[in-house]
Amino acid sequence: MPHPLSTSVSASVSVLAFDIFGTVVDWHGSIVREMAQLHPQVDGDAFALAWRAGYRPAMARVMSGELGWTRIDELHRMILDGILPQFGLQDLSEDQRRHLNRVWHRLAPWPDSAQGLTLLKRKFTISTLSNGNIGLLTDMAKNAGLPWDCILSAEVFRAYKPDPATYLGVARVFDLAPSQVMLVAAHHEDLSAARACGLRTAYIERPLEFGAGHIKDVSPQAGNDLHCKSLLDLAHALGIA
Amino acid sequence: MPHPLSTSVSASVSVLAFDIFGTVVDWHGSIVREMAQLHPQVDGDAFALAWRAGYRPAMARVMSGELGWTRIDELHRMILDGILPQFGLQDLSEDQRRHLNRVWHRLAPWPDSAQGLTLLKRKFTISTLSNGNIGLLTDMAKNAGLPWDCILSAEVFRAYKPDPATYLGVARVFDLAPSQVMLVAAHHEDLSAARACGLRTAYIERPLEFGAGHIKDVSPQAGNDLHCKSLLDLAHALGIA
Numbered sequence: 001m002p003h004p005l006s007t008s009v010s011a012s013v014s015v016l017a018f019d020i021f022g023t024v025v026d027w028h029g030s031i032v033r034e035m036a037q038l039h040p041q042v043d044g045d046a047f048a049l050a051w052r053a054g055y056r057p058a059m060a061r062v063m064s065g066e067l068g069w070t071r072i073d074e075l076h077r078m079i080l081d082g083i084l085p086q087f088g089l090q091d092l093s094e095d096q097r098r099h100l101n102r103v104w105h106r107l108a109p110w111p112d113s114a115q116g117l118t119l120l121k122r123k124f125t126i127s128t129l130s131n132g133n134i135g136l137l138t139d140m141a142k143n144a145g146l147p148w149d150c151i152l153s154a155e156v157f158r159a160y161k162p163d164p165a166t167y168l169g170v171a172r173v174f175d176l177a178p179s180q181v182m183l184v185a186a187h188h189e190d191l192s193a194a195r196a197c198g199l200r201t202a203y204i205e206r207p208l209e210f211g212a213g214h215i216k217d218v219s220p221q222a223g224n225d226l227h228c229k230s231l232l233d234l235a236h237a238l239g240i241a
Numbered sequence: 242m243p244h245p246l247s248t249s250v251s252a253s254v255s256v257l258a259f260d261i262f263g264t265v266v267d268w269h270g271s272i273v274r275e276m277a278q279l280h281p282q283v284d285g286d287a288f289a290l291a292w293r294a295g296y297r298p299a300m301a302r303v304m305s306g307e308l309g310w311t312r313i314d315e316l317h318r319m320i321l322d323g324i325l326p327q328f329g330l331q332d333l334s335e336d337q338r339r340h341l342n343r344v345w346h347r348l349a350p351w352p353d354s355a356q357g358l359t360l361l362k363r364k365f366t367i368s369t370l371s372n373g374n375i376g377l378l379t380d381m382a383k384n385a386g387l388p389w390d391c392i393l394s395a396e397v398f399r400a401y402k403p404d405p406a407t408y409l410g411v412a413r414v415f416d417l418a419p420s421q422v423m424l425v426a427a428h429h430e431d432l433s434a435a436r437a438c439g440l441r442t443a444y445i446e447r448p449l450e451f452g453a454g455h456i457k458d459v460s461p462q463a464g465n466d467l468h469c470k471s472l473l474d475l476a477h478a479l480g481i482a
Contacts, residue, residue: 073416125379135415138366138391150379150392155414173396174376175314 009225010238012180013200016120017129017152017170019161019185020137022209024117024231025107025144027052032211034103042087045211050086054079059131059160069158071133077101104132105139110206114145116231119240125149129170129183131160162193171199184234188221195223202226202234250466251479253421254441257361258370258393258411260402260426261378263450265358265472266348266385268293273452275344283328286452291327295320300372300401310399312374318342345373346380351447355386357472360481366390370411370424372401403434412440425475429462436464443467443475 021027028048035044058075061067080101084090092100120126127150128137134153141148152170159165171178178198185191186206195201202225205218220227228234235241262268269289276285299316302308321342325331333341361367368391369378375394382389393411400406412419419439426432427447436442443466446459461468469475476482 125383127379133414134391134393134397138368138415142366142390149383150375152375156375156397173374174379 007239009182009200010123013124013182013238015125015127015170015174015176015181016202017127017167017181017183017199018117019183019187019190020128020130020132020140021107022206023184023186023204024113024146025109025140026208027104027107028209028211030107031103033108034100034106038100039087039089042089045213047083047087049210049214050083051076051079054082063160063163071155072104072131073101073133073136076104102139105136106143107140109144109146110230112230112232114147116235117147119235120231120238121147121149123238123240125174127152127170129161129166130154161190164193164197167194167197167199182225184231186218188224191224200225202228202237204231204234205229248480250423250441251364254365254423254479256366256368256411256415256417256422257443258368258408258422258424258440259358260424260428260431261369261371261373261381262345262348263447264425264427264445265354265387266350266381267449268345268348269450269452271348272344274349275341275347279341280328280330283330286454288324288328290451290455291324292317292320295323304401304404312396313345313372314342314374314377317345343380346377347384348381350385350387351471353471353473355388357476359388360476361472361479362388362390364479364481366415368393368411370402370407371395402431405434405438408435408438408440423466425472427459429465432465441466443469443478445472445475446470 018024031048031051032044035042035047058079062070080097084092117126126148128148129152130137131154133155134151137151137153152173154160154166157165157169167183168178171181179200182200182202183191183194184202184204186204186209188203191201191203207216207218209216226234226237228237259265272289272292273285276283276288299320303311321338325333358367367389369389370393371378372395374396375392378392378394381387393414395401395407398406398410408424409419412422420441423441423443424432424435425443425445427445427450429444432442432444448457448459450457467475467478469478
């Protein structure tokens, strides 16, 4: 597949920053699988979608100042406690809630993620740039075999994406111009916010992000430097094997 | 070598946090070698020691509030600019100064470091806990083959060791009690400050930290959970291989 911009992009970019939930790991499928094991009476698909639906509103409460700085582990737990009664799980013990909340630390990678990152790491510094907290991302990487060079998180910048402090924070950490950093994500609004800060962008198609029952539109949108089917495709587009 | 505390320590600790300069990498030898290549007329041993001697006073200026938050890359550069005239290098260009300052990103590991960390990573989460900035530590890890699970730095906590915010920050990032974190360092004062925060501690003997002409006293001191000759010895003491 031809990627006309790939040569110039590849030569000028030195850090690839990756969105994680949905882009590198399959949050929906992982939660559905865990629920099928732990609570088979529950509709895992609806449960996963309900949990994730609380994510943006919770971060908005932090960024508006209504909540003080709060990490995703704590936000996930607040949302979880709120939805459990809707799924008949209001009697879960504290230990059960803690264990279930940490499913986000155990999310499985998409089939191409570990191999794609391993290839990309040969030529670029690869970092997370996720709203997930540092401990969550570190546990996930160990569990899923993701070979990050660096774990960057909203927790480092005390701001959630799409706040410019996150995208510009990556450039500043590595003492680079924004155009020397590329955000890799499966979400156009994340990429658009990064582009407004001067970063390069690569869209990754993840049609199954919300499960096979809710196929996502992964059509190209104008403005991204690259549009790829997987992280292996991205490695190819950036000139690696 | 018997390590009577190792079984209980190994069972209760889940994160190992490593001091870097002197503990994992050989700053003195690396700087001497680069100076021999770049500026062979200069006494590399005296130059390395002079540069490092400015390190604590510079961090003290940050922590006292005299300077705003300043990263080690910038502090190293301020110190470098200050000592160049003493070594007849006052005419170095901006590019030469920038290149030389980044020697700290290129420091070589001690011979046991990469293998020791690879072993320790099997059983523990291994993280940096360094006053070096994130970009420096990431570049160093890529260059030296150090397989960190996570890069934690004074830059994350906006405080330099031995400020308690750094040691307690590691425990907080991983949602652990301080006693579930062990600091690994070649400096007793760093270990002592960590211990005062409730962390476990392991001392690593690095008699050559200041060069063969200035052998460091590496005698055991009371209070550390472990006293080891190398990171391989630490892996052994913690029950690995």
